[in-house]
Amino acid sequence: MYLGGFKVKSIGLDTSGKMIVRGPQKAKGQIMVSGSKNSVLPIMGASLLTDEDIVLKNVPDLADVRTMIEILESAGKEVERYDDELVIKSSGILNSEIPYEPVRKMRASFNVYGPLTIRKGYAKVALPGGCSIGARPVDFHLEGLKKLGIESNIEHGFVTSSLIKPNKEINVSLPFPSVGATEHILTTACLLDGVKTTITNCAIEPEVTDLINFLNEMGARIFGSETSILKIEGVKKLKGIEYTVIPDRIEAGTYIIMGALIGQDLIVKNVTADHLHSLFSIFEKMGSPIDYDSKRREVKISALQLSTLKSISMETAPFPGFPTDLQPQMTTLLSLVSGRSTITETVFKSRFYHIDELNRMGAKIRVEDNTAIIEGVNKLSGAPVEATDLRAAAALLIAGLVAEGETVITNVDHIFRGYEKIQEKMEKIGVDLFYVK
Structure with a gap:
């Protein structure tokens, strides 16, 4: 078992590593977005x-x-x-x-x-x-x-x-x-x-x-x-x-969504706003505009008052639309926003495998055709869950950080395909993750 700062030497997708997350946690400090x-x-x-x-x-x-x-x-x-x-x-x-x-x-x-x-x-x-x-x-x-x-x-x-x-x-x-x-x-x-x-x-x-x-x-x-x-x-x-190479807009978006749930003046650095207009627009629609510093190219974000946010209807689409690679993470956020929200997936219509896992944590989401219908709940609870793909792993990690109790994410090695030094970065902003090979 390892705590934070785990140095990945060689990770394939044949392993079934686990990540243990104890929540709720807070993220404070600066996190740097890597290349795309x-x-x-x-x-x-x-x-x-x-x-x-x-x-x-x-x-x-x-x-x-x-x-x-x-x-x-x-x-x-x-x-x-x-x-x-x-x-x-x-x-x-x-x-x-x-x-x-x-x-x-x-x-x-x-x-x-x-x-x-x-x-x-x-x-x-x-x-x-x-x-x-x-x-x-x-x-x-x-x-x-x-x-x-x-x-x-x-x-x-x-x-x-x-x-x-x-x-x-x-x-x-x-x-x-x-x-x-x-x-x-x-x-x-x-x-x-x-x-x-x-x-x-x-x-x-x-x-x-x-x-x-x-x-x-x-x-x-x-x-x-x-x-x-x-x-x-x-x-x-x-x-x-x-x-x-340009900064990774999906990594940036993931950390911004995470900050909306557990941030304490969290600063996400190396963000290109032009690549994330659709995400910024969604936050405006919910009633909480993103605080972006164009000179520093960084976003400052703290945990939002979820009870004051507006539920929304949205859909994924090719750029400049909302990216399908941020849909699972946004689903986690909307599961805690009061009222009914919907996300229609138009790019990869089967990209809802994470929803059953979020429901295991107390979310109330059902899927009809290619639309997820989300009834906001007051809290999530830790549970054993399985990551079926890279972005699902990120969504479940965010859920585990905001949930009460322990979450064990199996098949989590997917996450190393898209998030550089994620444990080291999390450790620097005060987030503890345990990785078990």
Whole structure:
């Protein structure tokens, strides 16, 4: 058993670690938001487009980042880490067959498939895994890549590719503004020398913009950033660069929601307000605007008087809408706001596995179709619960911190995929967590 400051050396998703939380607790002091997990993973994948050195800064130390390092090393890259900096170098050999073991751990790993095909003319990559939050097929990826001249065949759990000469002008229309498909297709199109690609109905999440900025600094020609229509003029070669990854808006939002329940002048640092307009809007709607210092780029928040907050109806949506990755955490907060609130999940309609666990803690929530109907209660009580995915783990941790008594969260290792040094950070703001391997 370990108290606070637990140093994770190597965490996979095959373990069933437990986190023991005794509440209620208070959080006071400063907590720093790390670099964005959902930005750095596709950026790391895009490093396969060049043989020159890539230096990435503000890189979080997460299980998913380590998995991507393993994938890059399988592809022939040499990766060195110095604190929050990654140096990605070429070994002189580029391998386009990626084994099952690392790819199965997370969905973002599949985005190396297109770049490897462009570089080598062939790739073999396992179908990806990740969190259990409903079906997320790679059909959009493969259909878009086919337009770029990449033929794919799925067999025995692997996708194999071959490359044919594409048209000089390509139009790809996404059926849904998928972040992963947008990133995969635009990254792959960058090295189609002399080919003009237009992608419509693109995702416009900040993480997509970060990837575009990274690629353009490498010498790519991508136009239409922050819009739903991207135009890419393929180039022959991309260069190595140094690049700083944006802060993680989901980590920031998680700590802000936590602060609304247990904060005592808690300061959340390294927050980009433009990436969290939808969350700030929800707090305004509830009657408690967020205190954001634009010069310091930080939020100061204390536990809210929950009895004075207004119940709300809201829904998740692609950016700039409310992010699905903050839905479980917001569900925890709304479970303690008097009256009836509703959250409609439009992105991953099966993302309600955390609700049965919150109900075990005394919440009153029912699900009808893709909507959670929340009847606010006065308190939560500690209970044994299970984390089914990364954000569910965060939601249950918040619930355990505000609940009365002891909460034991099993399968909690999911949380290490998205929250860097979470125990160390919690310890610094006075929160005690016990982790049992």
